[in-house]
Amino acid sequence: MCPRGDKRNEVYIGIGSNMGHRIAYLHTAVQSIGQQLGPVTCSAVYETNPVGYTDQPKFLNMVVRVDTGHSPREVFRVLQGIEQEAHRKRDIRFGPRTLDLDVLLYNYSYFCFSDLQIPHARMWSRAFVLVPLADLAPDRRGLSGKSVSTMAEELRQKDEVRYVGRFW
Template sequence: MKHVYVALGSNIEPRFEHLNRAIDMLKEHAKITVVKNSSIYETAPVGYIEQADFLNMVVQLETSLSPIELLDFCQSIEHELGRKREIRFGPRTIDLDIIIYNQKNSKTERLTIPHPRMHERAFVLIPLAEIEPHLYIANWNKSVTDLMKELSTEDMKDVTKWSQDGLGKE
């Protein structure tokens, strides 16, 4: 079984339900086991900022699927949950990004592992650090915690733990 980390994000209501449904769909696949979930974080949009805040989290998986098979399945979840790719970094019902796949380094036309921008994104590193702070990322020769230390205060302030009781931020 391969150890995989997938980042999930949603900023089209119902955001919380989209995250939960995506996790349920991952759990339903015979070749995927969801090992751990991070907390959910509310985050300001990055890139295209004229949109609602996101709910983000990271899940740890074990799978026998290849990276491309997992990518295809993640994209089928996005499709089923109504994701439309109209604006780069734009609003989305759900986004599933493979950020780490068994410490593999690879780059194809469809998939780069580890995710090429994960080290710049507080909304990925903070939930990843919650579930695996000492995970070593060979591509940058650093742990997740070390990568987090390189983020700016500005980047970090836009990521806050979200209350799962539906009342918003903690």
């Protein structure tokens, strides 16, 4: 954890699972993020169809907001470690996974590393990200100038997004 007095950063993280006991993977991720990065606030959980590679089970998706003193690279490394603990495999691009953790937003900053882009490159066109993000940051503006809640509603109308519930 960061020393007392360090600057806290508002970070939004997308969480998804479509293998095994999906809700248990989400729960483990929420707990681990809270323990390793800082206090979390959780969206509701939604069930969505897979994107890209479609011959796989439906996903459970959610977003968490974490207040942390960690840098973007440190957050990314922590999330990769949590994925590894969940036995995440990267055999098929956009394929099935026990756990998928993505840094969506980090304050209002932009970062572009070879393995990490913030804001997440494809988040603005994905209902499975924007619908739960709208639970936590409905008035936040995207690159188009539209609010997250407006973009989420537009995508929700064309993509199947089913509310599952609030668990945390």
